[in-house]
Amino acid sequence: MNFVRLIFRNRLAALGAVVLGLILLFVIITPLLPLQDPDVTNTADRFLPPFSEGHLLGTDHLGRDLLARLLYGTRVSLAVGIFAALIAGTIGSAIGIVAGYFGGRTDNVIMRGVDMLMAFPYILLALAIVAALGPGLFNALIAVAAVNIPFFARNIRGVTVSLAGREFIDAARLAGMGHTRIILTELLPNVLSTIVIAMSTTVGWMILETAGLSFLGLGSQPPQADLGSMLGEARSQLITDPHTSIIPGIMIFLIVMSINLLGDGVRDALDPRLRSGALTRPRAQTLVDRGDDVPADDQKGILNLQRLSTQFHVGPRIYKAVNEVSLFVKPGECVGVIGESGSGKSVTALSVMGLVPSPPGVVTGGAVRYEGEDLLDMPFEKLRQHRGDRVAYIFQDPLSTLHPLYKVGDQLKEAISVHHKVSDKELTNRAIDLLKSVRIPNAENRVRNYPHEMSGGMRQRVGIAMALANDPEVIIADEPTTALDVTVQAQILALLDDLRRERGLAIVFITHDFGVVAQLCDRVGVMYGGKIVEEGSTTDILDHPAHPYTKRLMACVPELGGGKRELAAIPGLPPIVSDLPPGCAFAPRCDKATEACKQGEITLDGSAHKVRCIHPEEEVA
Amino acid sequence: MTAALKVDNLAKTFSISGGLFGGQKAGVRAIRPMSFEVQTGETLGIVGESGCGKSTLARMLVGLLEPTEGTIEIEGKALDNADPAAFGRLIQYMFQDPVSSLNPRKTIKQIMEAPLKRLYGMNRAERDARIDEIFDSVNLRPEFLERYPHEFSGGQAQRIGVARALAAAPRIIILDEPVSALDVSVQAQVLNLLRRLKDEFNLTYLFISHDLAVVEAVSDRIVVLYFGAVVEIGRAEEVFSNPKHPYTKLLADSAPVVGRPLKAPEQKDSELPDPLNPPPGCAFATRCPRATDICREKDPALEPMGKDQFAACFHPLEG
Numbered sequence: 012m013n014f015v016r017l018i019f020r021n022r023l024a025a026l027g028a029v030v031l032g033l034i035l036l037f038v039i040i041t042p043l044l045p046l047q048d049p050d051v052t053n054t055a056d057r058f059l060p061p062f063s064e065g066h067l068l069g070t071d072h073l074g075r076d077l078l079a080r081l082l083y084g085t086r087v088s089l090a091v092g093i094f095a096a097l098i099a100g101t102i103g104s105a106i107g108i109v110a111g112y113f114g115g116r117t118d119n120v121i122m123r124g125v126d127m128l129m130a131f132p133y134i135l136l137a138l139a140i141v142a143a144l145g146p147g148l149f150n151a152l153i154a155v156a157a158v159n160i161p162f163f164a165r166n167i168r169g170v171t172v173s174l175a176g177r178e179f180i181d182a183a184r185l186a187g188m189g190h191t192r193i194i195l196t197e198l199l200p201n202v203l204s205t206i207v208i209a210m211s212t213t214v215g216w217m218i219l220e221t222a223g224l225s226f227l228g229l230g231s232q233p234p235q236a237d238l239g240s241m242l243g244e245a246r247s248q249l250i251t252d253p254h255t256s257i258i259p260g261i262m263i264f265l266i267v268m269s270i271n272l273l274g275d276g277v278r279d280a281l282d283p284r285l286r287s288g289a290l291t292r293p294r295a296q297t298l299v300d301r302g303d304d305v306p307a308d309d310q311k312g313i314l315n316l317q318r319l320s321t322q323f324h325v326g327p328r329i330y331k332a333v334n335e336v337s338l339f340v341k342p343g344e345c346v347g348v349i350g351e352s353g354s355g356k357s358v359t360a361l362s363v364m365g366l367v368p369s370p371p372g373v374v375t376g377g378a379v380r381y382e383g384e385d386l387l388d389m390p391f392e393k394l395r396q397h398r399g400d401r402v403a404y405i406f407q408d409p410l411s412t413l414h415p416l417y418k419v420g421d422q423l424k425e426a427i428s429v430h431h432k433v434s435d436k437e438l439t440n441r442a443i444d445l446l447k448s449v450r451i452p453n454a455e456n457r458v459r460n461y462p463h464e465m466s467g468g469m470r471q472r473v474g475i476a477m478a479l480a481n482d483p484e485v486i487i488a489d490e491p492t493t494a495l496d497v498t499v500q501a502q503i504l505a506l507l508d509d510l511r512r513e514r515g516l517a518i519v520f521i522t523h524d525f526g527v528v529a530q531l532c533d534r535v536g537v538m539y540g541g542k543i544v545e546e547g548s549t550t551d552i553l554d555h556p557a558h559p560y561t562k563r564l565m566a567c568v569p570e571l572g573g574g575k576r577e578l579a580a581i582p583g584l585p586p587i588v589s590d591l592p593p594g595c596a597f598a599p600r601c602d603k604a605t606e607a608c609k610q611g612e613i614t615l616d617g618s619a620h621k622v623r624c625i626h627p628e629e630e631v632a
Numbered sequence: 633m634t635a636a637l638k639v640d641n642l643a644k645t646f647s648i649s650g651g652l653f654g655g656q657k658a659g660v661r662a663i664r665p666m667s668f669e670v671q672t673g674e675t676l677g678i679v680g681e682s683g684c685g686k687s688t689l690a691r692m693l694v695g696l697l698e699p700t701e702g703t704i705e706i707e708g709k710a711l712d713n714a715d716p717a718a719f720g721r722l723i724q725y726m727f728q729d730p731v732s733s734l735n736p737r738k739t740i741k742q743i744m745e746a747p748l749k750r751l752y753g754m755n756r757a758e759r760d761a762r763i764d765e766i767f768d769s770v771n772l773r774p775e776f777l778e779r780y781p782h783e784f785s786g787g788q789a790q791r792i793g794v795a796r797a798l799a800a801a802p803r804i805i806i807l808d809e810p811v812s813a814l815d816v817s818v819q820a821q822v823l824n825l826l827r828r829l830k831d832e833f834n835l836t837y838l839f840i841s842h843d844l845a846v847v848e849a850v851s852d853r854i855v856v857l858y859f860g861a862v863v864e865i866g867r868a869e870e871v872f873s874n875p876k877h878p879y880t881k882l883l884a885d886s887a888p889v890v891g892r893p894l895k896a897p898e899q900k901d902s903e904l905p906d907p908l909n910p911p912p913g914c915a916f917a918t919r920c921p922r923a924t925d926i927c928r929e930k931d932p933a934l935e936p937m938g939k940d941q942f943a944a945c946f947h948p949l950e951g
Contacts, residue, residue, distance in 0.1 A: 183746065185720055523816065553891075567816045568845070571845045571884060572873055577827070578823055580817065
């Protein structure tokens with residue numbers, strides 16, 4: 012099973028599982044083992060050392076066999092710990108789910124109560140509960156469980172709150188479900204894994220707490236043994252007969268240690284972020300493994316992608332995200348890359364400056380030349396100096412690219428000072444100038460704003476200002492207006508257009524929107540399944556699309572002013588780049604496809620207007 | 633013809649409490665009192681930018697939010713959401729994010745069965761027959777029923793969302809940005825499917841979107857929202873080609889259109905007013921090139937302008 016394999020990949024968790032498994036095995040078969048009665052006193056044999064005859068681990072102050080007491084005691088301690096965890100987990104999770112689901116006043120009242128419970132030092136609270144109920148193992152169990160309820164309640168409430176806002180809960184409500192049914196059938200299955208994780212990480216802790224109460228004489232009552240009371244009884248002989256304390260001590264250590272190691276392993280294995288590899292730290296630069304396959308410099312444009320290929324290696328699967336993409340941009344020119352999700356347009360953009368996360372990303376072929384120099388070949392320090400200074404990026408969501416805790420002015424200043432040694436006063440002036448250049452009104456005051464104090468359009472202007480900070484030659488804009496409202500989008504596009512004309516910027520513009528491409532770009536490359544399928548001047552492509560995909564995709568886009576109508580659709584789904592069909596990737600959805608389309612490599616033909624198709628819609632020159 | 637849905641003076645104010653011991657409560661007026669009607673079989677488009685109150689309106693209509701004031705009538709009867717089953721049989725909601733609206737721990741069959749069981753109390757055989765019928769109408773293969781939501785692409789998941797909304801056999805479906813999470817080539821598939829289903833089941837749609845071209849392509853009439861209020865209502869083919877309100881014109885001019893030169897449309901400011909402290913008068917006045925003193929003092933009411941068209945503006949555009 013996958014889950015077990017994930018746990019055992021973590022060596023410490025595997026060790027914990029083995030130790031805990033052995034302890035559990037011994038404890039379960041204890042009644043079958045030929046042990047002496049743990050409660051029979053024999054004062055003649057007091058304090059026998061370990062390995063004495065008939066007493067493998069020696070005897071205690073009443074001459075009882077330590078091995079038998081240890082195993083029976085462990086049995087009791089484990090049972091109490093596990094039961095306490097189950098009780099605390101059930102009650103605490105129930106409280107947490109109810110508080111998180113209903114929210115508002117219910118949540119407030121419940122959680123303030125839980126906070127009050129949490130504000131007591133736990134041992135005092137446990138003592139108070141035991142004092143009220145009287146000493147005894149069962150009462151100790153109740154005390155330990157009660158003390159741990161707030162922990163579960165808080166944890167589970169947090170998870171529930173985020174789930175309760177999800178759309179599927181609303182959907183269940185609209186399907187006519189009542190609150191109880193929603194909690195039991197919609198919420199609970201989704202929080203169950205969190206509850207299990209929380210329990211597995213707290214059992215050890217509960218065993219310790221029970222032992223603590225028993226140590227104080229409030230838990231198990233003589234003659235019954237548990238690990239805590241064994242320690243408590245051995246306390247006075249700590250110096251003279253240390254083995255009576257050390258043996259239960261080691262057992263407590265082994266149990267708690269193994270449970271914690273295993274619990275951590277379980278948590279890691281269940282955490283979906285870990286499974287996807289998102290918690291592994293990517294390298295600072297995308298891995299390049301292209302052998303000798305380096306195309307010669309053909310001296311086109313200022314930024315020149317030549318037969319660039321980038322793949323993601325995830326387990327046994329290889330995702331060919333970018334497949335031999337060639338693209339260049341000249342100063343003052345705007346080149347659009349258009350495609351649907353999964354077409355490889357963003358990975359193409361990120362590959363330029365080695366920003367594709369590795370693992371799993373690998374550049375497997377081609378070259379990216381900036382002013383003739385191959386960026387893929389460049390040592391990291393030099394590449395880092397080029398990033399943001401010569402080639403800058405504008406990303407889709409300015410809220411996630413700006414740091415929420417720094418003022419935008421400071422972030423702009425940092426972007427400059429990373430590359431250039433400038434005095435602080437000069438930096439401030441430059442930051443203000445940059446904000447002015449992206450038409451932010453009242454720039455002198457705006458530099459002191461935090462990102463959350465600005466609207467989405469303003470934040471994207473800051474994102475553009477940051478890209479302009481070091482006067483780069485090339486800007487790569489990855490869907491910079493997709494997250495913005497249409498009235499703001501128009502302003503941002505006009506701004507980008509002005510900037511490239513004023514400063515002679517070369518822009519690579521990644522988008523899925525033909526309207527945007529038409530307005531801003533000089534040339535366009537259309538991507539499908541990781542390849543460029545058509546390339547040419549914007550007017551050629553928009554007026555005379557040659558690839559059936561381009562033509563049909565454009566027909567799908569409703570245009571304002573057409574009135575109510577049936578829309579053209581392309582049947583089927585875009586291909587998954589780990590499993591591309593041979594030949595043309597669009598062939599399964601194309602009504603012009605023939606047998607020839609489904610075999611062999613199809614080349615990108617033409618000079619100014621190129622198309623990768625055997626049956627193009629129009630002849631290309 | 634009776635109105636399938638009638639909204640009268642509907643408003644929503646979110647109160648912001650001043651904490652546990654807070655005194656004066658402030659309020660954010662997400663929806664300012666608005667009235668409109670949707671005829672049976674009609675598709676009413678609702679457009680507006682982020683923060684205009686589209687989703688708040690939708691959630692009130694399906695009973696997920698309690699209105700602060702005003703009434704909602706469905707087919708002549710005041711809406712009573714005391715009985716969720718009766719309510720769910722009248723109006724259903726289709727969510728924006730196809731994947732997050734499906735419970736990740738349930739199979740598609742379990743998801744599809746919920747409304748049939750809860751709203752209609754069908755037995756197993758009836759449910760199976762009904763699900764087969766619906767899946768057939770939305771072109772989904774029956775073997776999908778045993779799978780879990782994460783196994784589907786956005787387009788397929790959105791079809792499942794359509795199927796679930798249809799399972800309740802409602803009179804009205806609120807479509808909240810139903811295609812904005814989808815790729816263009818798949819978006820058209822879902823839109824055409826919705827259109828076909830509407831005729832097949834005689835449904836009434838409220839289609840909410842920020843994409844003007846999509847709304848125009850599917851709607852009979854369009855409501856334009858700005859800052860929680862209706863600024864213009866009109867026939868789909870008229871609203872954007874012949875706008876009366878300057879905000880509608882700004883929207884229409886901002887949409888990128890192939891063949892139109894790039895130019896930022898005329899407006900002074902792109903900031904929305906502060907919702908905690910709204911200005912008196914027209915909310916659009918700070919951005920409006922036609923604003924005068926009266927716009928900053930009085931809130932314009934929705935008035936008829938031209939055939940079937942209404943706009944809330946003191947200085948409407950001619951034409």
